[in-house]
Amino acid sequence: xxxxxxxxxxxxxxxxxxxxxxxxxxxxxxxxxxxxxxxxxxxxxxxxxxxxxxxxxxxxxxxxxxxxxxxxxxxxxxxxxxxxxxxxxxxxxxxxxxxxxxxxxxxxxxxxxxxxxxxxxxxxxxxxxxxxxxxxxxxxxxxxxxxxxxxxxxxxxxxxxxxxxxxxxxxxxxxxxxxxxxxxxxxxxxxxxxxxxxxxxxxxxxxxxxxxxxxxxxxxxxxxxxxxxxxxxxxxxxxxxxxxxxxxxxxxxxxxxxxxxxxxxxxxxxxxxxxxxxxxxxxxxxxxxxxxxxxxxxxxxxxxxxxxxxxxxxxxxxxxxxxxxxxxxxxxxx
Amino acid sequence: xxxxxxxxxxxxxxxxxxxxxxxxxxxxxxxxxxxxxxxxxxxxxxxxxxxxxxxxxxxxxxxxxxxxxxxxxxxxxxxxxxxxxxxxxxxxxxxxxxxxxxxxxxxxxxxxxxxxxxxxxxxxxxxxxxxxxxxxxxxxxxxxxxxxxxxxxxxxxxxxxxxxxxxxxxxxxxxxxxxxxxxxxxxxxxxxxxxxxxxxxxxxxxxxxxxxxxxxxxxxxxxxxxxxxxxxxxxxxxxxxxxxxxxxxxxxxxxxxxxxxxxxxxxxxxxxxxxxxxxxxxxxxxxxxxxxxxxxxxxxxxxxxxxxxxxxxxxxxxxxxxxxxxxxxxxxxx
Numbered sequence: 001x002x003x004x005x006x007x008x009x010x011x012x013x014x015x016x017x018x019x020x021x022x023x024x025x026x027x028x029x030x031x032x033x034x035x036x037x038x039x040x041x042x043x044x045x046x047x048x049x050x051x052x053x054x055x056x057x058x059x060x061x062x063x064x065x066x067x068x069x070x071x072x073x074x075x076x077x078x079x080x081x082x083x084x085x086x087x088x089x090x091x092x093x094x095x096x097x098x099x100x101x102x103x104x105x106x107x108x109x110x111x112x113x114x115x116x117x118x119x120x121x122x123x124x125x126x127x128x129x130x131x132x133x134x135x136x137x138x139x140x141x142x143x144x145x146x147x148x149x150x151x152x153x154x155x156x157x158x159x160x161x162x163x164x165x166x167x168x169x170x171x172x173x174x175x176x177x178x179x180x181x182x183x184x185x186x187x188x189x190x191x192x193x194x195x196x197x198x199x200x201x202x203x204x205x206x207x208x209x210x211x212x213x214x215x216x217x218x219x220x221x222x223x224x225x226x227x228x229x230x231x232x233x234x235x236x237x238x239x240x241x242x243x244x245x246x247x248x249x250x251x252x253x254x255x256x257x258x259x260x261x262x263x264x265x266x267x268x269x270x271x272x273x274x275x276x277x278x279x280x281x282x283x284x285x286x287x288x289x290x291x292x293x294x295x296x297x298x299x300x301x302x303x304x305x306x307x308x309x310x311x312x313x314x315x316x317x318x319x320x321x322x323x324x325x326x327x328x329x330x331x332x333x334x
Numbered sequence: 335x336x337x338x339x340x341x342x343x344x345x346x347x348x349x350x351x352x353x354x355x356x357x358x359x360x361x362x363x364x365x366x367x368x369x370x371x372x373x374x375x376x377x378x379x380x381x382x383x384x385x386x387x388x389x390x391x392x393x394x395x396x397x398x399x400x401x402x403x404x405x406x407x408x409x410x411x412x413x414x415x416x417x418x419x420x421x422x423x424x425x426x427x428x429x430x431x432x433x434x435x436x437x438x439x440x441x442x443x444x445x446x447x448x449x450x451x452x453x454x455x456x457x458x459x460x461x462x463x464x465x466x467x468x469x470x471x472x473x474x475x476x477x478x479x480x481x482x483x484x485x486x487x488x489x490x491x492x493x494x495x496x497x498x499x500x501x502x503x504x505x506x507x508x509x510x511x512x513x514x515x516x517x518x519x520x521x522x523x524x525x526x527x528x529x530x531x532x533x534x535x536x537x538x539x540x541x542x543x544x545x546x547x548x549x550x551x552x553x554x555x556x557x558x559x560x561x562x563x564x565x566x567x568x569x570x571x572x573x574x575x576x577x578x579x580x581x582x583x584x585x586x587x588x589x590x591x592x593x594x595x596x597x598x599x600x601x602x603x604x605x606x607x608x609x610x611x612x613x614x615x616x617x618x619x620x621x622x623x624x625x626x627x628x629x630x631x632x633x634x635x636x637x638x639x640x641x642x643x644x645x646x647x648x649x650x651x652x653x654x655x656x657x658x659x660x661x662x663x664x665x666x667x668x
Binding site: 008035094128145146154266328 | 342344345346347349350369371376377378383384386388389392413416418424425428457458459460463464467473475479488489554559567600658659660666
C-alpha cells in the first residue's frame with residue numbers, strides 16, 4: 001500500500017488505473033463519468049456556458065476550505081456569473097510526487113461535498129504527476145459547462161447609466177484567511193474564507209428580476225479590480241461609497257495591521273451585480289434571504305461621468321480614484 | 335518592458351490584463367473569446383463531447399513540437415477518439431515566475447498554428463503564475479468541446495469478437511523524441527515527435543465506414559496499455575502480431591540501446607481503431623491516403639479467448655501476454 005503519490009501514479013499504466021479505480025472515480029460515479037472514454041458525451045440543446053480555471057492556492061488547506069472546494073466553487077461561480085445553471089465539470093489534477101494520499105483523499109471528499117452543494121456532476125478528468133520540486137503539492141484545473149435560460153443577457157459589457165451596484169457581502173475574507181494560514185498569523189477572531197457556490201443565489205436573484213445587467217465575482221484583484229473591469233467593458237463610470245462596502249472587523253484589523261486595502265483582497269463567495277435601478281431593491285431583498293447574501297448592500301451606481309473609471313466617496317466625504325490592482329499583493333491566492 | 339513572467343502577471347490586476355491584451359488574446363481573437371466574460375456562451379444543439387487534459391511535458395520544447403502544440407493536439411485527439419468534430423477549446427496556463435516572455439510567445443504561436451490545423455477555436459482561458467521553484471516553467475490545461483454526428487456510437491466498450499485492430503502508424507516516436515531531448519542524447523537519425531491532430535483522419539475513416547467500434551490514441555502507457563484498456567472495457571481478448579506493428583528504425587535502435595519496449599512508449603499522433611472485419615480494409619485504404627495514416631496497418635484482431643487480455647504473437651512464433659505498463663518508464667512525457 002502506497003502512502004504517497006509516486007511518479008508511476010501518473011504513468012497512465014497500472015498505478016494510474018488503481019488510483020482512479022480506488023480513489024478518484026468511486027466518489028463521483030455517474031453514468032457519464034463511468035464510461036471512461038476519452039470524452040464524456042451527452043445530448044444538449046440551448047445556450048451553453050463554458051469556462052475554465054486553474055487553482056494553485058497555497059496552502060492547499062486553509063480556514064473555511066481547501067483547494068478542492070475552491071476549484072469547484074470558483075468554476076461554478078464563473079458559470080453563475082453568466083446567468084448559467086451549472087451542469088457539468090471536468091477535474092484535472094497535477095500532483096507533486098510525494099503528496100500524502102491521505103491528503104489527496106481529504107481533497108477528493110471536499111470536491112465531492114462542493115459538487116453536491118452546487119448540484120453539478122464531474123463527467124471527465126485527468127491526473128498527472130510531476131517530480132518532487134516541479135510543482136507545489138497539488139494544482140487543480142476545473143472546466144465547467146452550464147445552461148443559460150433563453151433571453152437572458154448578462155455580460156460585463158451591459159452596465160447602463162443609473163444602474164445600481166449591489167455587493168453580496170463582506171469583502172476580503174478569502175484573501176486574508178489564506179494569507180494568515182500561509183504566514184502562520186493568529187488573530188483573536190479567526191478569519192475564514194468565504195469560498196462558496198453562488199449559483200443558487202444567482203438563480204434567486206433572477207427570479208426577483210430579469211433586469212440584472214452584469215454579474216461578476218470579485219476574486220483575484222478584489223472588488224476594486226472587478227469594478228474597473230466592468231467600467232471599462234461597459235464604457236461607463238462607476239461610483240461607490242466607502243461606508244456602504246461591508247468589511248468584517250477582523251479582516252479590517254488584519255488589513256490595517258499588514259498594510260493591505262480590503263478593496264484589493266480576493267473573495268471566493270461574493271458577487272457584484274449591476275442592476276436596473278428600478279429593480280435593485282427587490283433583487284437586494286431576495287439576496288438577503290440567501291445565506292450567501294445576508295450582508296448584501298447597494299454600494300453605488302453607474303454614471304455617465306468618468307467612463308472607464310471607478311470613483312469612491314470616502315467616509316470623510318472626499319472622492320478617490322480606485323484603480324485596478326497593480327503589482328501583486330498576495331500571490332497564489334486562488 | 336518585462337522580459338520574464340512576474341508573479342504580478344498572475345495577480346488578476348494590471349499586469350495580468352496587459353499580458354492578456356498584448357500577448358495572449360490577439361492571436362486567438364474571435365467573437366466568443368473577445369467578450370471576456372467569466373464564461374464563453376454559444377448556442378448548441380446535438381451530442382456534445384467534453385474532455386480535459388493537463389500537459390506537463392518536460393522539456394517544453396522538443397523535436398517535432400512543444401507543450402503548446404501538444405496541449406492542442408492531445409485534447410483535439412481525445413475529442414476525435416469519440417468520433418467528435420472538435421469545435422471549441424479552453425486554455426489554462428500555470429506559469430513559473432521567471433519564464434522568458436519570448437518563450438511564452440513561441441508557445442502561443444505554436445498553439446495558434448495547431449488550432450488552425452485542427453480547425454478549432456479557443457473561446458475561454460485562464461492564467462496563473464506561481465513562485466519560482468513551485469512549478470516547472472509551464473503547465474497547460476486544455477478542455478475541449480466537439481459535436482458527435484447522430485447515430486455514431488464509438489466507445490472503448492464496443493469491440494466485438496472478430497473485429498480487426500488497425501494502428502495508424504509507427505509507435506514510440508513521441509516518447510523517444512522527448513526522452514532524447516531531455517537527456518541530451520543524439521542519434522544518427524534524429525527522432526521527431528509524431529504530435530499531430532487526428533480529427534481529419536478520423537472524419538475520413540468515418541466516411542469509409544460507420545462500423546468503427548472503438549477509437550483510442552495510445553498516449554501515456556503506449557500501445558500496450560491502450561490495448562489492455564480496450565480489452566478490459568469491452569471484455570474481449572485482443573491478439574496482435576509483433577511483425578505487423580510498425581516501429582521506425584531509429585526508435586527501435588534507441589529503445590534497444592536504452593532498454594525500452596516501444597509497445598509502452600507514448601505516442602501523440604497515432605490512433606488504434608477497432609473495426610468490423612468486413613469494413614477494415616476499406617477503412618485502412620482511406621487512412622493510407624491521409625498524411626497521418628500512410629503507415630497504417632491491421633495489427634491484429636478481437637477474440638473470444640482470454641477476455642480482458644492482450645496476447646502478442648512474436649516474430650519467433652511464440653505467444654506473449656502483453657500487460658499494462660507497470661511502474662513509470664518516462665515521467666512527464668505529455
